[in-house]
Amino acid sequence: MERDFHALAQQYKSALLEDVIPFWENHSVDWEQGGYFTCLDRAGNVYDTDKFIWLQNRQVWMFSTFYNQIEPRRDWLAIAANGANFLAKHGRDGEGNWYFALTRDGQPLVQPYNIFSDCFAAMAFSKFALASGEDWAKEVALQAYGNVLRRKDNPKGKYTKGYPGTRPLKSLAVPMILANLTLEMDWLLPQETLDTVLAETVQEVMADFLDPVRGLMFENVMPDGSHLDCFDGRLLNPGHGIEAMWFVMDIANRRGDTATIHKAVDVVLNILNFAWDSDYGGLYYFMDAEGHPPHQLEWDQKLWWVHLETLVALSMGDRLTQRPECWEWFQKVHDYSWSHFADPEYGEWFGYLNRRGEVLLNLKGGKWKGCFHVPRALYLCWQQFEALSLQS
Known part of the structure; x- marks a missing residue:
C-alpha cells in the first residue's frame, strides 16, 4: 500500500x-417508541427489540458528534434526540443509576449493575447538549458523570459477585x-x-x-x-x-x-x-x-x-x-x-x-x-x- x-x-x-x-x-431508529434497534441481521432486519443502554447512549453520542463535528444536519439531530428523549424518560432507576437493558417500550429489564451505562450516558448527553443547546441534557450528563466519579472505586457496588477483600x-x-x-x-x-x-x-x-x-x-x-x-x-x-x-x-x-x-x-x-x-x-x-x-x-x-x-x-x-x-x-x-x-x-x-x-x-x-x-x-x-x- x-x-x-x-x-x-x-x-x-x-x-x-x-x-x-x-x-x-x-x-x-425506532420512531414509534423511541430509541434504537441494535439487534440487526446482515441485511439490517430487526431480530430482537430489547434496548441495551450502552448501545442506546453510544448511538445518541455518535449522531450528536456527527452533528457537532461533520455537519449540523437536522436529520442527525433528530435521530440523536429520538434516543436522548427515550433514555431521559426510561433509562435510570429512582436513585439516578442507569439500567443495563430495557424492553422496547422502556420497561427495565436488567439492573444498573456497573458504571459503564453511566459512562456512556454522560458521553451521550454531553454531546447531545452541545448539539441541541438543551440545558436539561447538560444536567443529565453531569449527574451521570457524578455517578461515575462516585462509584469508580467500586464500579459494580452491590452487584459485585466477588467476595469482599479476598482478591x-x-x-x-x-x-x-x-x-x-x-x-x-x-x-x-x-x-x-x-x-x-x-x-x-x-x-x-x-x-x-x-x-x-x-x-x-x-x-x-x-x-x-x-x-x-x-x-x-x-x-x-x-x-x-x-x-x-x-x-x-x-x-x-x-x-x-x-x-x-x-x-x-x-x-x-x-x-x-x-x-x-x-x-x-x-x-x-x-x-x-x-x-x-x-x-x-x-x-x-x-x-x-x-x-x-x-x-x-x-x-x-x-x-x-x-x-x-x-x-x-x-x-x-x-x-x-x-x-x-x-x-x-x-x-x-x-x-x-x-x-x-x-x-x-x-x-x-x-x-x-x-x-x-x-x-x-x-x-x-x-x-x-x-x-x-x-x-x-
Whole structure:
C-alpha cells in the first residue's frame, strides 16, 4: 500500500458517510417508541427489540458528534434526540443509576449493575447538549458523570459477585473509559476537574496496568499495580490495551507531552507483536500473559472493535510520531480488517469471526455491537489521514 493519505482519507470518509451511517439511519431508529434497534441481521432486519443502554447512549453520542463535528444536519439531530428523549424518560432507576437493558417500550429489564451505562450516558448527553443547546441534557450528563466519579472505586457496588477483600483486583476498563469520557465532556467540566481527572487516569493506566518489563497492558491488577497469578491476574485484552493507548495519545497530544505519546506507541507495538495470530492473521480477543489457556472460551475469535481501535491507534501514532512501525502495522491491520469485516454487499461490518477469519455470527448489531466502534473508527481514521495529507 502506498502512503497515499488523501486516498485513505477518502476511503474512510466515503465508507462512513455513504455506507455505515446510512445503514443505521435506515434500519435502527425506532420512531414509534423511541430509541434504537441494535439487534440487526446482515441485511439490517430487526431480530430482537430489547434496548441495551450502552448501545442506546453510544448511538445518541455518535449522531450528536456527527452533528457537532461533520455537519449540523437536522436529520442527525433528530435521530440523536429520538434516543436522548427515550433514555431521559426510561433509562435510570429512582436513585439516578442507569439500567443495563430495557424492553422496547422502556420497561427495565436488567439492573444498573456497573458504571459503564453511566459512562456512556454522560458521553451521550454531553454531546447531545452541545448539539441541541438543551440545558436539561447538560444536567443529565453531569449527574451521570457524578455517578461515575462516585462509584469508580467500586464500579459494580452491590452487584459485585466477588467476595469482599479476598482478591481485590481493579480493572483497566474503569480508568481508560473515565479518561476518554472526561475528554468528551471537556466543554462542560471545570478546568480543575478536567486536569485532575485526566492526570490521575493517565497515571493509573501507565503506571499500574502497564507491565514495565514486558511492555504489555494487563486487564486486571492489584490496587498497588502488582500482578496476581490467577486467570484474571494474567488476562490480556489486546483490544482494550490498544484502545487505552490512543486515549492516552490523544490526552498527551493536547498537553504537548511527546514522551508519553511515544510510550503509548511502544505499548501498541508490543501488544501487536504479542497478540497477532501468525497463522491466520488478525488479533486474538483474549490472551493469557504466561501462555496458559484463557478461561474465556471465545479467546481466539477475531472481533470488529479490536481491529478498528487498532486502526485508530496506528493512524494516530503515525500522524503524531511518523514512526515507520506504525505505518507497517497499519497496512497489515487495514488489509485484514477491510477484507474480513467489511460487507460490501449489505453494508456495515461484521462483528464476529472465528480464528480462521470466517464469519461466525451473521449480524450487524446485537447486544454488544451497535452504532459506535465502526463509525467512530472510520471518522477518526478519516481525520488522521486528512491531517497527514495536509502535512505531506
